[in-house]
Amino acid sequence: AQSVTQLGSHVSVSEGALVLLRCNYSSSVPPYLFWYVQYPNQGLQLLLKYTTGATLVKGINGFEAEFKKSETSFHLTKPSAHMSDAAEYFCAVSDSSGSARQLTFGSGTQLTVLP
């Protein structure tokens, strides 16, 4: 069984400040990890994913995430927030088969960017 916990259902940052969205996972097998973003009235869009190899993963829009096996974490960061980053962010885990039907999502973190 696998699960995802996103710490903080709402996060507010000032424009230009560091964005840090936290995700911890539980998986009995080596996981594949994902971050998706959902803008209002739109579908989820893949930001980045970790499968194997380099533990620091770069995604779109300046986001990156680091897989830390010892901490079972996959936190999402961006050095400088932009107003357009305001959205809901979902962390997800699948088993190492990578099958999307095994994808388990967290409950999401709503990011607000303050001017």
Place this chain on the structure above:
Amino acid sequence: DTGVSQDPRHKITKRGQNVTFRCDPISEHNRLYWYRQTLGQGPEFLTYFQNEAQLEKSRLLSDRFSAERPKGSFSTLEIQRTEQGDSAMYLCASSSRRSGANVLTFGAGSRLTVL
């Protein structure tokens, strides 16, 4: 390619009525997924098609729910005798082995409100 299209975007119905949602995936994607998202939660897997074959169904998919993908292209999700607990966003996603089976492209969703 216009992405994954879902119709209707919003549906309000009375309890006991039947509703049907349609999903048009990206044309070259042979895998299609239905997810349900309730307020404050991440998407939950409902069912999965590879071409026209429905390969997996979640326990969330009660016998009032039926999904089809008759020609391996578009899919429909029907809910019979709707209940207030069915109120949710119904998300469709597609993927292909070539683009990465675990990389989903989501539609904008169909929001169902059952009165």
